[in-house]
Amino acid sequence: MKILAIETSCDETSASVVENGRNILSNVISSQIPIHALYNGVVPELASRAHIKNINIVIEESLNKAGISFKNFDKKIDAVACTYGPGLAGSLLVGIMSAKTLAYIYDKPLIPVNHIEGHMYSAGIENSSLKPPFLSVIISGGHTELIIVKDYGKYVFLGGTRDDAVGEAFDKVAKILGLAYPGGPVIDKLAEFGDAKKVYFTRPLLKGSWDFSFSGIKTAVLNYSKKVDIKNRKTVNDICAGFRRAVCETVVYKAFQAVEKYNLKTLALGGGVASNSLMRKMFKEIGKNKKIKVFIPSPVYCTDNASMIGIAAYYKHKKSAYGKNNASLNPKPSLDLQNW
Ligand code: KG4
Ligand code: ZN
Numbered sequence: 001m002k003i004l005a006i007e008t009s010c011d012e013t014s015a016s017v018v019e020n021g022r023n024i025l026s027n028v029i030s031s032q033i034p035i036h037a038l039y040n041g042v043v044p045e046l047a048s049r050a051h052i053k054n055i056n057i058v059i060e061e062s063l064n065k066a067g068i069s070f071k072n073f074d075k076k077i078d079a080v081a082c083t084y085g086p087g088l089a090g091s092l093l094v095g096i097m098s099a100k101t102l103a104y105i106y107d108k109p110l111i112p113v114n115h116i117e118g119h120m121y122s123a124g125i126e127n128s129s130l131k132p133p134f135l136s137v138i139i140s141g142g143h144t145e146l147i148i149v150k151d152y153g154k155y156v157f158l159g160g161t162r163d164d165a166v167g168e169a170f171d172k173v174a175k176i177l178g179l180a181y182p183g184g185p186v187i188d189k190l191a192e193f194g195d196a197k198k199v200y201f202t203r204p205l206l207k208g209s210w211d212f213s214f215s216g217i218k219t220a221v222l223n224y225s226k227k228v229d230i231k232n233r234k235t236v237n238d239i240c241a242g243f244r245r246a247v248c249e250t251v252v253y254k255a256f257q258a259v260e261k262y263n264l265k266t267l268a269l270g271g272g273v274a275s276n277s278l279m280r281k282m283f284k285e286i287g288k289n290k291k292i293k294v295f296i297p298s299p300v301y302c303t304d305n306a307s308m309i310g311i312a313a314y315y316k317h318k319k320s321a322y323g324k325n326n327a328s329l330n331p332k333p334s335l336d337l338q339n340w
Helices: 033-037 044-065 089-106 115-124 166-176 183-191 215-227 233-261 277-290 306-319
Strands: 002-007 012-019 023-031 079-085 110-114 134-139 144-151 154-160 266-270 293-295
Touching (some): 012 044, 044 089, 110 115, 115 134, 144 233
Parallel strands (some): 134 266
16 A cells, blocks of 8 residues: 655655555655754744745655656555644645645545654654554654553553753754754754763653653753853853753653553654664663663654654554545644544
8 A cells, every 4th residue: 555645744845655554665855944044943934835835846756756656646646644733734734735635636545644643653664563562752843752652543641841842952952052953963963072071950850750841951051051151162062962961861761761660662762853862872772771672763764754654644544444535634733642
């Protein structure tokens, strides 16, 4: 079964053709980073406009890379999937309208997918041995969540962030330090040259809860940065190293606590921050020591991409076949995780 999946929830326009929930025949991503970098964050209106400009090109390129065109779409594609939330309303709308149109023209089922479910199953794109039950650790620009995936479509939400998402904290700290947007990859790079022991930030562990909170640590960086010279590269590198270590230790500590408490044997990371080099290293090392299988997607599948939407759509469709009449599908910017 071949699914054309479309993802436009934030600032990446992406389309992918996924075969049988496993083989990625194409994964085209058009990033809007240069547009939003000027403003140090995603500007929703600019994001929607860029999606409109790019969506047709991205879809066509993703079909072509999979050896498909609009002429043989009908024969080659079995269903169309798209992200319908959570995300920016205008951005989501572009992907939904494109998916609806294609599903309507070619008379194919339309499978609506929750963006978070895409991240959840993204570690299975390159490693098909990832199967529920597992602990899903979603660490992205908009989310920081611990979710038990009991089965495909059967979730237990343990906790999420009470304020800033982990990626958001990286981006805001980068702004404080005068670094480029998005801040996560920049801080990750600079931290490699810094000494984490030089600057200690308290780990926000929120004992007794599975929730996270990163705004305190961000304020701690702000206060610290006022006392030192942030024009000094060495100082900035040390702050980056101290901040990165504090954030990674917090996420890793809570994730493995949850794995142990709920007697899980497998853990899967998803979301842009899963491409952080220290985060990857710590999860791998501790997983090995504790004999927990850790699945981490390659960086291209950590950040937003349509392949992960295609995989989630495949499992959804397998469980409850989706119909062709989905004209009422609308963006759900604050969509919660739902069981199916
Ligand atoms: O998953 P994603 O593409 O978008 C959301 O769904 O939010 O994640 C984007 C986030 C940004 O905040 C970015 O700074 C962060 O992922 N990020 C990183 C790294 N690469 C991307 N954060 C830390 N270290 C990285 N290497
Ligand atoms: Zn995302």
